[in-house]
Amino acid sequence: xxxxxxxxxxxxxxxxxxxxxxxxxxxxxxxxxxxxxxxxxxxxxxxxxxxxxxxxxxxxxxxxxxxxxxxxxxxxxxxxxxxxxxxxxxxxxxxxxxxxxxxxxxxxxxxxxxxxxxxxxxxxxxxxxxxxxxxxxxxxxxxxxxxxxxxxxxxxxxxxxxxxxxxxxxxxxxxxxxxxxxxxxxxxxxxxxxxxxxxxxxxxxxxxxxxxxxxxxxxxxxxxxxxxxxxxxxxxxxxxxxxxxxxxxxxxxxxxxxxxxxxxxxxxxxxxxxxxxxxxxxxxxxxxxxxxxxxxxxxxxxxxxxxxxx
Amino acid sequence: xxxxxxxxxxxxxxxxxxxxxxxxxxxxxxxxxxxxxxxxxxxxxxxxxxxxxxxxxxxxxxxxxxxxxxxxxxxxxxxxxxxxxxxxxxxxxxxxxxxxxxxxxxxxxxxxxxxxxxxxxxxxxxxxxxxxxxxxxxxxxxxxxxxxxxxxxxxxxxxxxxxxxxxxxxxxxxxxxxxxxxxxxxxxxxxxxxxxxxxxxxxxxxxxxxxxxxxxxxxxxxxxxxxxxxxxxxxxxxxxxxxxxxxxxxxxxxxxxxxxxxxxxxxxxxxxxxxxxxxxxxxxxxxxxxxxxxxxxxxxxxxxxxxxxxxxxxxx
Numbered sequence: 001x002x003x004x005x006x007x008x009x010x011x012x013x014x015x016x017x018x019x020x021x022x023x024x025x026x027x028x029x030x031x032x033x034x035x036x037x038x039x040x041x042x043x044x045x046x047x048x049x050x051x052x053x054x055x056x057x058x059x060x061x062x063x064x065x066x067x068x069x070x071x072x073x074x075x076x077x078x079x080x081x082x083x084x085x086x087x088x089x090x091x092x093x094x095x096x097x098x099x100x101x102x103x104x105x106x107x108x109x110x111x112x113x114x115x116x117x118x119x120x121x122x123x124x125x126x127x128x129x130x131x132x133x134x135x136x137x138x139x140x141x142x143x144x145x146x147x148x149x150x151x152x153x154x155x156x157x158x159x160x161x162x163x164x165x166x167x168x169x170x171x172x173x174x175x176x177x178x179x180x181x182x183x184x185x186x187x188x189x190x191x192x193x194x195x196x197x198x199x200x201x202x203x204x205x206x207x208x209x210x211x212x213x214x215x216x217x218x219x220x221x222x223x224x225x226x227x228x229x230x231x232x233x234x235x236x237x238x239x240x241x242x243x244x245x246x247x248x249x250x251x252x253x254x255x256x257x258x259x260x261x262x263x264x265x266x267x268x269x270x271x272x273x274x275x276x277x278x279x280x281x282x283x284x285x286x287x288x289x290x291x292x293x294x295x296x297x298x299x300x301x302x303x304x305x306x307x308x309x310x
Numbered sequence: 311x312x313x314x315x316x317x318x319x320x321x322x323x324x325x326x327x328x329x330x331x332x333x334x335x336x337x338x339x340x341x342x343x344x345x346x347x348x349x350x351x352x353x354x355x356x357x358x359x360x361x362x363x364x365x366x367x368x369x370x371x372x373x374x375x376x377x378x379x380x381x382x383x384x385x386x387x388x389x390x391x392x393x394x395x396x397x398x399x400x401x402x403x404x405x406x407x408x409x410x411x412x413x414x415x416x417x418x419x420x421x422x423x424x425x426x427x428x429x430x431x432x433x434x435x436x437x438x439x440x441x442x443x444x445x446x447x448x449x450x451x452x453x454x455x456x457x458x459x460x461x462x463x464x465x466x467x468x469x470x471x472x473x474x475x476x477x478x479x480x481x482x483x484x485x486x487x488x489x490x491x492x493x494x495x496x497x498x499x500x501x502x503x504x505x506x507x508x509x510x511x512x513x514x515x516x517x518x519x520x521x522x523x524x525x526x527x528x529x530x531x532x533x534x535x536x537x538x539x540x541x542x543x544x545x546x547x548x549x550x551x552x553x554x555x556x557x558x559x560x561x562x563x564x565x566x567x568x569x570x571x572x573x574x575x576x577x578x579x580x581x582x583x584x585x586x587x588x589x590x591x592x593x594x595x596x597x598x599x600x601x602x603x604x605x606x607x608x609x610x611x612x613x614x615x616x617x618x619x620x621x622x623x624x625x626x
Contacts, residue, residue, distance in 0.1 A: 011449075011452070014449055014452070014453075015449070015452050015453050015456050018449065018450070018452070018453030018456070019453060019456055019457060022453065022457060022462075026465050026466070026469060132601075133345075136594060136597045136598060136601065137590075137594055139541070139593075139597060140541060140545075140589075140590050140593035140594035140596075140597050141590050141593075142545045142548050142549060142552075142565070142568075142586060142589050142590070142593075143545075143549070144548075144549055144552045144553075144565075144568065145548075145552075145568050145582075145586035145589065145590075148568065148571075148572060148575060148582050148586075149582075149583060149586065151575065152575055152576075152579055152582070152583070156575065156576045239455065239456065239457070239458040239459075240458065242458035242460070242461055243458050243459060243460035243461070243549075246458075246460050246461065246464070246553070247460075247549065247552075247553075250552075250553060261461060261464060262464075262553070265464060265468050265555070273464075273465050273468070276461070277457060277461060277462075277465060280457065280458060280461060281456045281457055284455075284456045284457075284458075285456055288456075
C-alpha cells in the first residue's frame with residue numbers, strides 16, 4: 001500500500017508540475033499582461049513601469065523561477081477585482097461546487113446502477129432498447145440548453161422552482177439535474193456492459209444454477225464485480241464536473257468555482273484564472289488518487305504498486 | 311462521411327488481416343438499421359444544407375427588421391423564411407439556423423478530424439516505439455486529463471482572441487488524448503503480432519511498419535471513436551459559443567443563438583428552444599450512428615485481435 005501511495009504521489013507530482021507549467025504558459029501567452037490590466041490610453045512609460053513593477057522585464061527563465069517560487073508558497077498574486085489573494089478567491093468557491101458535484105455524481109451512480117442492471121437483465125429486448133435510446137438522448141442534450149429549458153418550464157411556466165439562487169433546497173434541483181446530464185448516460189452504459197460481463201461469468205452462472213432469483217443474482221453476485229469499472233469511470237468524470245459547474249454558474253448564478261472563473265474572465269482578473277486552474281487541477285489529481293485506492297480496496301486482485309499505470 | 315482524410319487510401323487490407331472487405335457490407339448493414347439510416351440521412355441533409363444554402367440566404371438571414379422582432383413561429387404570414395419566427399432583432403430564425411448549421415458543422419468536423427489525425431499519429435508512435443517518447447506523451451495526456459477542457463478553453467480563448475481558427479485549435483487540442491490513448495493501446499498489442507515481425511524480418515523500417523502495417527488496422531477504431539467524439543465536440547463548441555467565447559458575430563452557430571434567446575426566455579421561448587433542438591437532433595444522430603458503427607464493426611475487430619490490448623483502468 002505504501003509503495004503504491006509513494007509511486008502514485010510521484011506520478012501525481014509530475015501531473016501537478018504539468019498543471020503549474022500550463023498556468024505559467026497561460027500567463028505568458030499574450031506576452032505582457034499590461035494590455036489586459038492598463039487602460040487602452042496608457043502611455044509607453046506607464047506600460048514600461050507596469051512591466052518593471054511586475055518583474056515582466058526580466059528574462060523568461062527568471063520570470064519562470066519567480067513564478068515557481070510564488071507557486072510553491074501558493075502565491076498566485078492578488079485578485080485585481082476583489083483585492084484579496086487569488087488562491088483564497090478560488091478556494092472559497094470550492095465548497096458549493098464540491099457539494100453540488102458530489103450530489104449529482106452520487107445520484108447519477110444510483111440511477112445508472114438501476115437502469116444499467118435492468119438493461120443488462122433484459123439484454124437486446126424492450127427495456128434494454130428503451131434505456132439505451134434514452135441514455136443516448138440524454139448524452140445528446142447540451143447542458144446549458146437543458147438548464148434554460150428547465151427554467152422555462154419549471155420556473156417560468158409552472159412556477160414550482162426558483163430561477164436561480166442557492167439558499168433553499170429547491171434551488172439545488174435544477175443545477176443538480178443539469179450537472180447529472182453528462183455522467184448519467186455514460187455510467188448507465190458502463191454498468192450495463194460490466195453487468196453483462198458479470199452475469200456471464202462462471203460463478204454467477206453457478207449461483208443461477210443453484211436457483212437464486214434474479215434480483216439476488218444481480219445485487220449479491222454480479223454487482224460486486226461490476227463495481228470496478230463504475231468506480232473508475234466515475235472518477236474519470238471528476239474533471240468533467242467542473243465543466244458542468246461553469247455552465248451551472250453561468251445559467252443559475254449558482255455560487256462556486258464556475259461563477260468565479262466566469263467572473264474572472266469578465267473582469268480580466270488573470271491571477272484568479274491561474275489560481276482556479278491550479279486548484280481544480282489539484283482537486284482532480286486528489287480524486288484520482290482516491291479512486292485508485294478505492295479500486296484496490298474493492299478488488300483484492302489489484303496489487304497496488306505492481307507494474308506501471310496508464 | 312469519414313472524418314479521417316485518406317481513410318479510403320488506408321483501407322487497403324493487408325494479407326494478414328482476415329477482415330471482411332469494407333464498403334458494400336457497411337452500406338448493406340446501414341440499410342437494415344432504421345435508426346442508423348435515419349441518423350445518417352439527417353447528417354447528410356445537414357451537410358447539404360450547410361454547403362448549398364448559405365450563399366443564397368446569407369443577406370436575408372442577417373437582415374434586421376425591428377417591426378418583426380420576436381415574431382412567433384409557425385405562421386406563414388411573413389413568408390416561409392419566418393416560419394420559425396424571428397429573433398430579438400427581427401432576423402428570420404429559420405435562415406439563422408441554416409447559417410448556424412454551416413458554422414456548427416464546420417467547427418465540429420474540423421476539430422474532430424484534426425484531433426483524430428494528430429492523436430492517431432502520436433498514439434501509433436507512442437505505442438510502437440515505447441520508451442521515453444511514450445512516457446512523455448502519456449504524461450502530457452495525464453496533465454490534459456487533469457485540467458477540465460472547458461476551463462482550459464475558457465482560459466486560452468480569453469487570452470487569444472476568440473475566432474473560428476482558435477476555437478477549432480482549442481477543441482482539437484483538448485480532444486487529442488482520446489485518440490492518443492486508443493491508438494497507443496492498439497499499437498501496443500499489434501506490434502507483437504507475427505505480420506509485424508515478418509515485415510521487420512524482411513527489412514522494413516519502423517516508419518514503414520507504422521504506416522502500412524499498424525495504421526490501416528487502427529483506422530476503423532479511430533473512425534468509430536471519432537464518430538462518438540463528433541457529438542461531444544459539437545456540444546462543447548456550442549457551450550463555448552453560449553458562454554460568448556466561441557464564434558463571434560457576424561458568424562453564428564447554434565450555441566450562440568441559444569445565448570441570444572436567453573434574455574427573452576419568458577416572452578419568446580422559440581429563440582432559445584429551436585437552436586437547442588437542432589443541437590440535440592444532430593448530436594443524437596451522431597451518437598446513434600457511432601453506436602451502430604461500433605456494433606457493425608465489432609465482430610471483425612474481435613476476430614482480428616489474438617491478444618487484447620492490456621486493460622488499464624482507463625480502458626474501461
